[in-house]
Amino acid sequence: MGEGNLEIDGISKRYGAKVALDGVTFDVRGGELFGFVGSNGAGKTTTMRIALGVLAADGGEVRFNGEKITHETRTHIGYMPEERGLYPKMKVLEQLVYLAELHGLTANEAHRNAETWITRLGLAERRRDEVQKLSLGNQQRVQLAAALVHDPAVLVLDEPFSGLDPLAVDVMSAVLREKAAAGVPVVFSSHQLDLVERLCDRVGIIRNGRMVAVGTVGELTAEGGSKLVVTAPGARPGWTAGLPGVRVLEEHETTTVLGLEPSADDQAVLAAALSTGPVTEFSHRRRTLTELFRDAVTEKGEPR
Template sequence: MLEVAGVTRRFGDNVAVDDVSFTVRPGALTGFVGGNGAGKTTTMRMIMGVLAIQSGEIRWHGHPATELDRRSFGYMPEERGLYPKQPVFDQLVYLGRLRGLATDAAKARTASLLERFELAGRGKDKLESLSLGNQQRVQIAAAVIAQPSALILDEPFSGLDPLAVDSMVELLREFADQGVPVLFSSHQLDLVERLCDQLVVLAAGKVVGHGSVEELRSKGGTRYRLVVDGDPGWVREQPGIRVVDSAGPGVLFELDGGDTDAVLRTALSRGSVREFTEVRPTVTEIYREVTA
């Protein structure tokens, strides 16, 4: 278990991270979302010990995380840190050896990862000669080269094409299935919704949402879509109903003490009902609501 417990970080008068707490469970993919300047990167840097924590602590398996603990974490920073003029294969082997792998094991692991990311033929190429998307793949390979005990990834999907995203998702799932806690930030909320076991939503340095997608959806309330033959304007006059949106024969509404059965009975008494559906909020809608 990786725990962020009440961490705070200030830069002068600016409180970048304000008493942030959350957990990343073993075997769980945790999405870390928030706008630019919300504090995600600063929090990840504190987890990795790159930035000092001014209050609170990072815990690993129940005890304060040590430098030795962090050496086993896989980290992909926001600002990529590989060597542009060094051949891809050589620097991955070098990084693997720095992480404690024997030379032969580092070479085998490097070859396997390059094959997986369809870069097997580019191992002798300098990093700077690759496209930005392929450089991103190499950066991901560097983060997982030494079978990390936890993964901390800052925008790992940035610049990847759809096939590379699928490959990355498969890789992260494999680590999660092995019991590795995985925390990653992303602005691609549709991907976060599809992939994550839990979410942490940050706004202005504070946690404003934390839980599974379903838990956050349940807090966001439920809406209903009604599509009828004719004008559904009468729904606005139903007691206990708040119309959110209306277009043509369709209307989206929320309950405010009202009864869906009563709405449906009224609709049927007026003519045909083409659709009557419960609509759960998406992660994008949840994000907009909790960060408003």
């Protein structure tokens, strides 16, 4: 099952008259972290469940390494569901060994892997505790261990960062990066867009069951031009009038934030600013993923 791509190809799903997914298509390449973002109810969890075969699609196909996903392939997927699915009365170590064996590992491999992840995720002191006695953050760590304990060839994680403290976020991030570096395609959904921006190689944005953007963070945030922050203490309001492709987005006391169309000439802006006196700041700022997301999910007057 070495390195391979997970392909979601034209997935559709209806519930009666409601269209939950409408031709959702994207791929997650071996060795990359793919961030899947969208508002609540946009279709992220449904897409992930279909990728896992927990839910049947009405149309489209999910493939791994070019082959349609089967029951056999599914045993090689590590899944972390949003509604955490642990056995509350089972002890941490027992639970992980059980899940590893369920995925086809021998008893020895299951124990070895369970111990490895328990140590890695800082759960060694909790290995004999019942899951229900753990803090929510630690339950989350056990849930991650459960997704990793059988050496999956693909990782699909639904909101893995929700409810984690900053330290656990760092541990989780490091583990996901390490898995991607080993050639595993990793897809996770998250509402923490700053985290997605920092971690992910590529991002997909879903709105109302349709993919509205897929690409690297750089590609997505470069579209629609850039922002320019100019601080010119001597400038008067309206100093940019007449500059083509330049619009004022914000004006603060001495600082103006400008939106530049791709055709705009930033050197002409600099010359105009210098003509008003000293310029103490002149910097390009890309749109953040948060700004891009806001635009993508509120376009065409659709509800947030």
